[in-house]
Amino acid sequence: MSANANSPAAPSAGRPRSEEAHKAILDATLELLVEVGFSGLTVEGVAQRAGVGKATIYRRWPSKLPLVVEAFSQLPALEEIDSGDLVEDLIAMLRSYLQIVNQTPLATVLPSLAGERAHNPELSKLFDPVMKERRQPLIRALERAIARGELAPGLDVDLAADLIVGPIAVKVMNGIRVSPRSVGAIVELALRGIRGTDGRTDGARAPGPT
Amino acid sequence: MSANANSPAAPSAGRPRSEEAHKAILDATLELLVEVGFSGLTVEGVAQRAGVGKATIYRRWPSKLPLVVEAFSQLPALEEIDSGDLVEDLIAMLRSYLQIVNQTPLATVLPSLAGERAHNPELSKLFDPVMKERRQPLIRALERAIARGELAPGLDVDLAADLIVGPIAVKVMNGIRVSPRSVGAIVELALRGIRGTDGRTDGARAPGPT
Amino acid sequence: MSANANSPAAPSAGRPRSEEAHKAILDATLELLVEVGFSGLTVEGVAQRAGVGKATIYRRWPSKLPLVVEAFSQLPALEEIDSGDLVEDLIAMLRSYLQIVNQTPLATVLPSLAGERAHNPELSKLFDPVMKERRQPLIRALERAIARGELAPGLDVDLAADLIVGPIAVKVMNGIRVSPRSVGAIVELALRGIRGTDGRTDGARAPGPT
Amino acid sequence: MSANANSPAAPSAGRPRSEEAHKAILDATLELLVEVGFSGLTVEGVAQRAGVGKATIYRRWPSKLPLVVEAFSQLPALEEIDSGDLVEDLIAMLRSYLQIVNQTPLATVLPSLAGERAHNPELSKLFDPVMKERRQPLIRALERAIARGELAPGLDVDLAADLIVGPIAVKVMNGIRVSPRSVGAIVELALRGIRGTDGRTDGARAPGPT
DNA sequence: TCGTAAGCGAGACGGTACGTCGAGTCTTGCT
DNA sequence: AGCAAGACTCGACGTACCGTCTCGCTTACGA
Numbered sequence: 001m002s003a004n005a006n007s008p009a010a011p012s013a014g015r016p017r018s019e020e021a022h023k024a025i026l027d028a029t030l031e032l033l034v035e036v037g038f039s040g041l042t043v044e045g046v047a048q049r050a051g052v053g054k055a056t057i058y059r060r061w062p063s064k065l066p067l068v069v070e071a072f073s074q075l076p077a078l079e080e081i082d083s084g085d086l087v088e089d090l091i092a093m094l095r096s097y098l099q100i101v102n103q104t105p106l107a108t109v110l111p112s113l114a115g116e117r118a119h120n121p122e123l124s125k126l127f128d129p130v131m132k133e134r135r136q137p138l139i140r141a142l143e144r145a146i147a148r149g150e151l152a153p154g155l156d157v158d159l160a161a162d163l164i165v166g167p168i169a170v171k172v173m174n175g176i177r178v179s180p181r182s183v184g185a186i187v188e189l190a191l192r193g194i195r196g197t198d199g200r201t202d203g204a205r206a207p208g209p210t
Numbered sequence: 211m212s213a214n215a216n217s218p219a220a221p222s223a224g225r226p227r228s229e230e231a232h233k234a235i236l237d238a239t240l241e242l243l244v245e246v247g248f249s250g251l252t253v254e255g256v257a258q259r260a261g262v263g264k265a266t267i268y269r270r271w272p273s274k275l276p277l278v279v280e281a282f283s284q285l286p287a288l289e290e291i292d293s294g295d296l297v298e299d300l301i302a303m304l305r306s307y308l309q310i311v312n313q314t315p316l317a318t319v320l321p322s323l324a325g326e327r328a329h330n331p332e333l334s335k336l337f338d339p340v341m342k343e344r345r346q347p348l349i350r351a352l353e354r355a356i357a358r359g360e361l362a363p364g365l366d367v368d369l370a371a372d373l374i375v376g377p378i379a380v381k382v383m384n385g386i387r388v389s390p391r392s393v394g395a396i397v398e399l400a401l402r403g404i405r406g407t408d409g410r411t412d413g414a415r416a417p418g419p420t
Numbered sequence: 421m422s423a424n425a426n427s428p429a430a431p432s433a434g435r436p437r438s439e440e441a442h443k444a445i446l447d448a449t450l451e452l453l454v455e456v457g458f459s460g461l462t463v464e465g466v467a468q469r470a471g472v473g474k475a476t477i478y479r480r481w482p483s484k485l486p487l488v489v490e491a492f493s494q495l496p497a498l499e500e501i502d503s504g505d506l507v508e509d510l511i512a513m514l515r516s517y518l519q520i521v522n523q524t525p526l527a528t529v530l531p532s533l534a535g536e537r538a539h540n541p542e543l544s545k546l547f548d549p550v551m552k553e554r555r556q557p558l559i560r561a562l563e564r565a566i567a568r569g570e571l572a573p574g575l576d577v578d579l580a581a582d583l584i585v586g587p588i589a590v591k592v593m594n595g596i597r598v599s600p601r602s603v604g605a606i607v608e609l610a611l612r613g614i615r616g617t618d619g620r621t622d623g624a625r626a627p628g629p630t
Numbered sequence: 631m632s633a634n635a636n637s638p639a640a641p642s643a644g645r646p647r648s649e650e651a652h653k654a655i656l657d658a659t660l661e662l663l664v665e666v667g668f669s670g671l672t673v674e675g676v677a678q679r680a681g682v683g684k685a686t687i688y689r690r691w692p693s694k695l696p697l698v699v700e701a702f703s704q705l706p707a708l709e710e711i712d713s714g715d716l717v718e719d720l721i722a723m724l725r726s727y728l729q730i731v732n733q734t735p736l737a738t739v740l741p742s743l744a745g746e747r748a749h750n751p752e753l754s755k756l757f758d759p760v761m762k763e764r765r766q767p768l769i770r771a772l773e774r775a776i777a778r779g780e781l782a783p784g785l786d787v788d789l790a791a792d793l794i795v796g797p798i799a800v801k802v803m804n805g806i807r808v809s810p811r812s813v814g815a816i817v818e819l820a821l822r823g824i825r826g827t828d829g830r831t832d833g834a835r836a837p838g839p840t
Numbered sequence: 841t842c843g844t845a846a847g848c849g850a851g852a853c854g855g856t857a858c859g860t861c862g863a864g865t866c867t868t869g870c871t
Numbered sequence: 872a873g874c875a876a877g878a879c880t881c882g883a884c885g886t887a888c889c890g891t892c893t894c895g896c897t898t899a900c901g902a
Contacts, residue, residue, distance in 0.1 A: 044861085044863085055865080056875080112322060119247030166378075166379060193373070193398075224895095226894065253885085262853085433901080435900090436847075436898080441848080459746060471849080473850060473851085538805065576815075579797065579816070583797050586797040588796075605789070606789070612823040643876040647877095651878090
């Protein structure tokens with residue numbers, strides 16, 4: 001087939017799928033996630049709220065999980081910020097992110113999906129890339145810092161990201177509201193650990209593999 | 211005193227509840243959590259597996275959530291270890307804990323329950339104390355270190371605990387298996403952040419509380 | 421065995437069964453039959469109403485059917501009346517009986533039990549003798565009339581009884597209230613049929629048996 | 631008129647209800663009535679036998695009673711017979727009817743429904759018209775006889791019908807098989823009562839209303 | 841007089857059916 | 872074709888009773 005991947009363009013017969021319906025469904029999904037939570041969410045409810053037939057939903061998503069994943073992936077992620085200074089970047093990114101977390105179903109949906117992952121390989125396949133993508137701004141900020149010499153070249157950026165994000169994630173998961181103002185202390189602590197002693201980057205002794 | 215404060219309750223009429231059934235239910239619940247996950251768990255399935263009537267379950271737990279919480283809280287938590295050295299304590303505790311995590315439904319159940327918390331205040335009431343209790347060994351290890359002078363007296367132990375546990379939790383939630391051998395690096399990094407700049411215990415310059 | 425079949429009297433050890441409980445159970449059964457009907461009657465409900473444990477009921481009756489049969493058989497039946505005149509006997513008996521029917525759950529219970537009979541041989545064994553006994557006053561009144569020469573000697577009394585009782589039974593079953601005043605007409609018609617053509621007792625031309 | 635009065639209703643959106651399922655449900659209901667009786671009949675069993683979901687049953691009938699009524703009302707009733715002679719009509723009708731009674735769950739179901747009537751007004755509303763309709767052939771035969779002069783014009787046809795049907799009904803209810811050959815005697819007796827003395831129609835002195 | 845066997849109210853036990861709800865599929869007529 | 876609507880089969884929900892089984896107790900008999 002000559003068809004380009006970007007424009008499958010299936011000129012297709014019949015009536016084209018309604019973009020309107022698509023959006024209405026995703027919106028309704030997010031609304032309901034906020035209102036009734038993940039386990040209380042029903043496809044029937046989504047269809048009703050979106051003013052759409054159930055079949056229209058199943059035509060697009062094979063089950064409610066991918067639907068929720070797609071709705072979820074519409075939520076704002078970490079905002080890419082590049083001020084030239086790592087600490088500033090991190091603090092700004094996490095502050096704006098926390099505001100989002102505190103206002104959207106993110107904190108609710110994420111653990112549910114994570115819990116489902118283990119027993120649902122298909123979900124895992126959809127969900128993992130989304131999660132990976134979401135932390136990229138953080139990863140890139142760390143990589144810029146390495147490039148600038150602020151951090152040691154051999155640094156395990158993934159571990160570093162976890163060290164920064166971990167405390168916040170744990171608190172959020174446990175239902176402890178995290179004030180945006182407290183990110184300063186967290187970032188400071190995490191960076192101190194990452195940087196190694198007294199600010200000298202000491203990649204050689206950086207933590208080993210996963 | 212003839213009436214003991216601990217069991218003032220009615221010695222109660224009627225047949226007493228069966229301890230045997232109670233245990234069978236919790237065991238079946240854990241087994242099924244491993245096999246089908248939280249959302250795939252049905253009360254009907256638990257009853258069948260436990261060889262018990264559904265009513266016997268509902269007589270004890272109002273819904274599947276508190277049931278899962280109780281089953282969950284039976285899982286081993288952090289083992290209390292006191293070697294006299296903080297690093298050794300932490301590494302030993304986390305290593306043994308990770309082995310448990312990798313062998314039980316812990317990693318599956320926890321996020322599901324956490325996700326439900328937000329929309330279910332009753333669950334929250336049951337679940338939060340359980341979670342709090344579970345990290346106590348970690349908290350106590352930190353407090354012992356403070357008492358020994360290994361850590362600064364003004365340290366925010368909760369934040370410190372999150373810094374240690376966070377990276378592991380994040381990885382587990384994302385389905386990344388964490389090898390027990392990698393805890394050394396994590397603890398090292400976290401402690402470096404907690405201790406202050408150069409590994410010297412220097413509470414005076416330790417970060418302030420949240 | 422010396423033991424008499426009628427009073428095996430099991431001298432019995434242990435506490436004797438409570439007559440009080442027995443009566444309370446039967447009373448509660450009748451009350452509930454009136455209130456919720458046969459199919460709505462539950463043993464649990466009877467136990468509660470009677471202030472009795474379920475086991476106390478099952479110790480006496482193997483299931484709710486025999487219980488209902490016994491409660492039912494406590495209801496007043498046809499009153500034995502012997503005025504010396506057949507018509508008078510029948511009218512008086514049926515009138516008093518209809519008053520009972522209109523005031524007790526008889527009209528409700530009887531069809532339910534009858535319906536159960538077909539698929540429940542045990543019930544049948546208990547119920548049939550009760551039903552047979554209940555029509556005896558009617559049968560005896562007819563037999564007295566034969567003895568007096570009022571009716572033909574060869575008369576099929578069972579059929580005759582059905583002819584008299586039938587119309588009333590059918591109306592009651594269909595929920596049509598039968599006024600005691602209308603029994604005169606029914607008896608008159610039935611007897612006219614039974615007696616033969618012209619009201620003269622003429623057994624010779626009476627219809628043969630089934 | 632474009633909109634027919636009989637089906638003015640919405641041609642309705644959505645998938646229409648399946649006639650196939652409807653029939654399968656009614657058939658299964660009758661089968662099970664024969665096998666396990668009315669009180670042994672469960673909606674679950676009907677659904678299974680009919681190869682249908684329970685919801686499909688509850689979508690059509692609010693409970694098992696109306697379902698049974700509808701199934702019941704499908705059973706053959708009295709066959710309309712008009713030979714020009716009352717006795718012949720009655721005998722033929724009752725004979726054919728008895729054959730049906732002896733071969734279908736009629737004798738079982740009817741008393742159960744009748745017993746339920748008293749405590750269930752909704753059932754009563756459904757059931758009474760059905761019962762009324764079922765005796766119409768008998769009523770009409772009597773009315774034809776009146777028109778022909780065979781019976782007195784003032785005759786209470788309802789009472790007459792009860793007089794004919796009553797004895798049979800009572801026997802059937804009591805589990806006594808009624809042979810089709812015995813209807814001759816019953817009809818003869820009943821008619822003799824109805825006709826009044828020696829065959830002369832004597833409407834003037836016919837029994838009064840209920 | 842005292843033990844012991846049975847009865848007692850209470851209520852938990854393993855089950856089965858209830859009537860409801862949602863999942864995911866299928867079938868209408870309309871666009 | 873896609874669409875909204877809504878019926879379809881299936882299976883879990885949480886409840887109510889079934890008939891059985893402990894409990895701790897009361898009651899009356901017979902040793």
